[in-house]
Amino acid sequence: MKKQEELFLEFLARKRLKNTSQRMIILKAFLRQNSHLSTEDFYLQLRKKHPGIGYATVHRTLKLFAECGIAAEHNFGDGQMRFEVCHDNEHHDHLVCTGCGRIIEFENQQIEQLQLDVARTHKFFIKSHRLELYGLCSDCVATEQQ
Amino acid sequence: MKKQEELFLEFLARKRLKNTSQRMIILKAFLRQNSHLSTEDFYLQLRKKHPGIGYATVHRTLKLFAECGIAAEHNFGDGQMRFEVCHDNEHHDHLVCTGCGRIIEFENQQIEQLQLDVARTHKFFIKSHRLELYGLCSDCVATEQQ
């Protein structure tokens, strides 16, 4: 049994929620993939192996993952929620290619520090942040030049 | 006649769109206010003086403003689009208070530069970006401590 499964089971217990087969199936499927999938995409994928599981359950369970810290929820402006597995407490931000939809992850400690500085000067308490750079990935730039 | 009105008139001419009374009324009302208003809020405000103008027209016109660079469009995660007047080519990012909804603007050239650095290392061409820090403003922090 892995770290994140334990975390989720503890979360369920703490909140007096029940450990159901659907939740475990969804958790395993979610941990197995690593993209920034929309609820719909993930549901369609899952349905291939588990046709009995409903969209509503998938949606609710992804929300639980986000609440317990296993998943990070994103909105890259295409009108859909996206989820990704949250590894430990690692944080990263995203480059979003508007050409092909590719998502590139990056970490920049200097930016993170400067954000804290900004918050401090405004006496603002940061709970979360989002930094996304939108544009064209190297492939799309190359394609566009032709 | 001011700068932004000229810009919009040029934009309309360029796109072979018509200069209507509604568009001018909406433009003047939009330039007059300076918050980060949702379409709905702006429409309700406008309706007080101009009950004849429909929501659809307001929505469409705000989109035109965004397209021609007069307005900046934001999504602060509350499920509504928000618009603000874009002054010249000045850019800023936002602190969003999840307690009271207050929006604080900030500019940080170092962060902007580091974003360019990140993009360069990924050979990524930035078209736009969003940086939002979510949390509690100083007032809400103070309130919460009681």
Add this chain to the structure above:
DNA sequence: TCGATATTGAAAACGGATTTCAAAATACAG
């Protein structure tokens, strides 16, 4: 095992954004 409680899946409801459409307004050539 029993029963209180939580969960499930299908379908409905929700809510903001967008589109439809017929009537009205605009631009512009003549």
Add this chain to the structure above:
DNA sequence: CTGTATTTTGAAATCCGTTTTCAATATCGA
């Protein structure tokens, strides 16, 4: 000025992802 092609308008309908409802089912502690 017209006349006319084209665009715009406002109300209502539609879209579409998200969330809720609800009756049937599953979980789990006593």
